[in-house]
Amino acid sequence: MLFRVLGPLALETDEGEPHTPRAFKLRALLALLCLYDGWVASSEQLIDDLWSGAPPRTAATALQVYVSKLRKHLDGAGFEVSRLATVPPGYALKLAPHTLDLHRFDALCAQARQLRAQGFLEEAAQALAEALALWSGPAVADLRAVPALRRRGCRLDEKWAVAYEQHAETALLLGRHQPLIGELYGLIEERPTWEAVHGHLMVALYRSGRTAESLMVYHRVRRALADERGTEPGPLLQRLQRAVLSRDLVLEDATKPHLAS
Structure with a gap:
C-alpha cells in the first residue's frame, strides 16, 4: 500500500x-497517525488534534469508534491491520519502509545531498527530481481546516522548499539555466518574497544573456519585501545584484551557482 x-x-x-477514506474525521485521523511516523500518539493528543482543543464529552468513545472504522477501511484495502496497533496510552501506525511518500521523499533528499557532496551532480539532480515529483500540492492540503494538520503541513512544505532550492542550485551547476527560467518565474509569482529563488532566477537570466531582466528580478523582490515586511533584501542577494551590475566573471562559473549560495 501507499500512503x-x-x-x-x-x-x-x-x-x-x-482507497482514501471519504469521511473527514477518518482522513484526519489517518493523516495524524501517518505524521506521528510510527510513534505512539496518545489518545489525549489525538483527541486534542482532532477536535482542535475543544472536544465533546464523548470524544474518547468517538476516537475508539474512528479507530475501529479506520481499521476496517484499511483491512478492505488489503492492509495488515495489526500495524494500526493499540499501544498504551494510545495508538501507533507502523508502516513498512517506503509505503509513506514522506519517507521516500526524505530518503531521496538525503541521497541527493550525499551524491552532490561526492560530485555526482547528474545523479543528485535525478534524485531531487524524483523527490519533488512525489508532491501533488501543499502537504495534507485537504485537511488544513484542522489546526494540528495545518501546522504539520506547513512544516512539511518547508522541506519541499529546501529540496527545491537544492534542485535549482544543482540545475545551475549542470549549466541548465535556460530550462530553469520558466519554472522559477512561476514560483516567484506564488512566493514573491522567496529570496533564494529570486537569486537563482537572477543567475539563470544573467547566464542566458538577459542582464537587464536579471536586475529587474532583484528590484521586484526588493519591492515585495518592502511592501510585505518593511525590509530590504538580505546581504547575499545584495551581493548578487552588485555582481550582476559589474558583470562579475564569477557568475559565469558553473561550479558556483551564485554568490547567494
Missing part, C-alpha cells in the same frame, strides 16, 4: 487503486 501526505491525503492499494 500519501505530500499533497491531499491519499491511500492506494498495492494494485494502484485509490
Whole structure:
C-alpha cells in the first residue's frame, strides 16, 4: 500500500487503486497517525488534534469508534491491520519502509545531498527530481481546516522548499539555466518574497544573456519585501545584484551557482 501526505491525503492499494477514506474525521485521523511516523500518539493528543482543543464529552468513545472504522477501511484495502496497533496510552501506525511518500521523499533528499557532496551532480539532480515529483500540492492540503494538520503541513512544505532550492542550485551547476527560467518565474509569482529563488532566477537570466531582466528580478523582490515586511533584501542577494551590475566573471562559473549560495 501507499500512503500519501505530500499533497491531499491519499491511500492506494498495492494494485494502484485509490482507497482514501471519504469521511473527514477518518482522513484526519489517518493523516495524524501517518505524521506521528510510527510513534505512539496518545489518545489525549489525538483527541486534542482532532477536535482542535475543544472536544465533546464523548470524544474518547468517538476516537475508539474512528479507530475501529479506520481499521476496517484499511483491512478492505488489503492492509495488515495489526500495524494500526493499540499501544498504551494510545495508538501507533507502523508502516513498512517506503509505503509513506514522506519517507521516500526524505530518503531521496538525503541521497541527493550525499551524491552532490561526492560530485555526482547528474545523479543528485535525478534524485531531487524524483523527490519533488512525489508532491501533488501543499502537504495534507485537504485537511488544513484542522489546526494540528495545518501546522504539520506547513512544516512539511518547508522541506519541499529546501529540496527545491537544492534542485535549482544543482540545475545551475549542470549549466541548465535556460530550462530553469520558466519554472522559477512561476514560483516567484506564488512566493514573491522567496529570496533564494529570486537569486537563482537572477543567475539563470544573467547566464542566458538577459542582464537587464536579471536586475529587474532583484528590484521586484526588493519591492515585495518592502511592501510585505518593511525590509530590504538580505546581504547575499545584495551581493548578487552588485555582481550582476559589474558583470562579475564569477557568475559565469558553473561550479558556483551564485554568490547567494
